[in-house]
Amino acid sequence: MSNDLRSYESILDLLPSEQSPTPIVRLGRITGFEHAKVYAKLEWYNPFGAVKDRVAASLVRDAEARGLRLETLVEPTSGNTGIGLAMISNVRGYEFAATLSKAIPEEKRAALRLFGTDLYELDDDLCPMPGAPEGAMAKAEELAAQPGWTELNQYQNAANPEAHFATTGPEIWRQTSGQVTHFVAAMGTCGTITGTGRFLKAQNPDVQVIGVHPTDGHDIPGVRSRRALALTAFFKPEEYDQILEVSDEDAYLTCSRLHTEESIIAGPSSGLALAGALRAIPDEPGVIAIVIFPDNAFKYVSAFRRHLPDLFPPEDGLALAPVDPYVQHLKAAFAIADDGPDIITVSEANHLLESGVPLIDVRNPDEYVKLRIAGTPNIPLPELSAGRTDGLPEDKSATVALICAGGVRSVYALLELKAHGYTSVKSVQGGMAAWTAARLPTEEPA
Ligand SMILES: Cc1ncc(COP(=O)(O)O)c(C=O)c1O
Known part of the structure; x- marks a missing residue:
């Protein structure tokens, strides 16, 4: 086998190793970081397309x-x-x-x-x-x-984490010349995080090992919610430095940004891992973070269709299923809102907030308690839709701004409020994901 010529005797010779690793690629625009270097480890360079x-x-x-x-x-x-x-x-x-x-x-x-x-x-x-x-x-x-x-039983068989201890860990150590400071992985069987984390911490106990998981009822193949992780043999929370939960909305939007801003063909669990990484990694000199990108986008078209409906117009000849009326409602909402002056950037929202305009957070309470903007009341979208008005200005001509995780639910909420007679409603484009990416101030639970 010659790695230089990339000429192999068997497809199995393409399996990665310390001497022939999967690539790591620096993320440029999406992190918004000045100092910290964040690299994606592209696992679809494995011979059959995944970690x-x-x-x-x-x-x-x-x-x-x-x-x-x-x-x-x-x-x-x-x-x-x-x-x-x-x-x-x-x-x-x-x-x-x-x-x-x-x-x-x-x-x-x-x-x-x-x-x-x-x-x-x-x-x-x-x-x-x-x-x-x-x-x-x-x-x-x-x-x-x-x-x-x-x-073979990947859930119980030590050969699962050992694969990462023997390959993923040593690859990362060598690719960063031993300088890696943070390692981030989405968690399913936890073979990746536990095996790689053990190797890296054995080289340098200060390496921060960070696990990311979805919410209960999520729609991200390959990963598990906290409840399901508790039943997983290789889930070893005592060996990780941080565990973060990321919503489907944040994961899919981050994934979409990877496609359009970084030209990286990442799949949904890569979006999940990066969304968590961007919350956990400090923007400090010397920080070198590696985020595992388990596989690419092409196996997940049907999932992208559900989560990024705006990208798939109904006339798209590839439509597989009848269009959900809710999705149609959302598309209409976007068509109206996208053209108009009602969509504002995070920095415009920040100025409005500073000048006393109410900024209402329409995410679910479980998202709100984890991370929020100081001074923003929480009216979850379902409650707003059901007619809850406390926290909203009495004068329906006063300006009110809305924010959610990624800018989808806030547009829906905008339409609801306009339907109820509010005349100056703004929706924050990109939501909390854009807010945190822009490093605007947030408050975490006490
Ligand atoms: C797409 C995808 N992402 C993430 C993971 C999680 O990796 P691990 O099982 O090593 O925790 C898997 C595992 O099957 C996967 O298929």
Whole structure:
């Protein structure tokens, strides 16, 4: 194998290693930082397109080393480990079956079929839930009881974090010449954060290890909410320095900004990790942060369609599902609002706030308690829609500004208030994500 010529004898030689790492790329515009250097580690440069190829290879190598009689491999998966295992099985001559949630994006299920996987589709969370009696984990266990079948079990098998201890960690250490100060990863099985974090802290205990997770009921494949993480064997909160929660809205908007501002083709969990990273990383000289970008955007078109509806007009010939009336309402809202003077920038909002104009935060209380702008009352959008008016000016011609996480719900709220007779309503473009990116002042819980 010659890494210089990029000429290989087997597709498996493309698996990354300390000497042949996946790339890290400095993020320029999106961070808004003056001093801290933030690098994305682009894991879609793995041979089958995701960070989980490392784990798939490690699981198979481990099973082979244990001398198991391997005929059919089976694994509960949110997709990416399955894709890696399918391809490694093809190279090695094993059969491969995946048990997974029906909620996994169609694109991933299609890829698994294309790559020769036998699929068992079940009612489960996006990332299989331990203990679900009819779920992907229970089904994999049941199948694995048959002769010739082996479950590799990324959720319990130490070969998962060890893959990152042996490759991801050493790559980052070498790529930063040992200067890395912060490591950030989105959390699913927690193989990435725990394995890489252990390696980096063994080199330098001061490296800050930061985990990011979505909210309950999220729509980001591959990662788990805090509740589901509590049931995850490799979730080791005592080994991490910070854990942050990020909303779907913030994750998808950050992802979209990666596409349009950085030309990085990141998938949703990369947006999640970066949104958390931008809250956690201090903008100080000497800071070098590495954020794992697990896979790219192309497997998630159906999810992007749900979360960034404005990008997909109804006449788009690719429309897969009937358009939700709520989405149509939102599109109409954006069409009106985008053209008008009612959308303001974060710095305009800051000036209005300083001059005494009420700035209402329409996010949910759980988002508001974590991080907010001082002096902004919280009226969650559903309560505003239901007619709650305390905190709003009595004079309906007085100016009132609205902010949410990313600038979608505030436009909806703007339309609601206009429908109720308020004549001067402003919505803050980019919401709290833009506010924090612009380093405007916020207040955290006491
Ligand atoms: C797209 C994506 N992002 C993030 C993760 C989380 O990585 P880990 O399981 O190592 O915590 C996964 C895991 O499957 C994934 O597929």
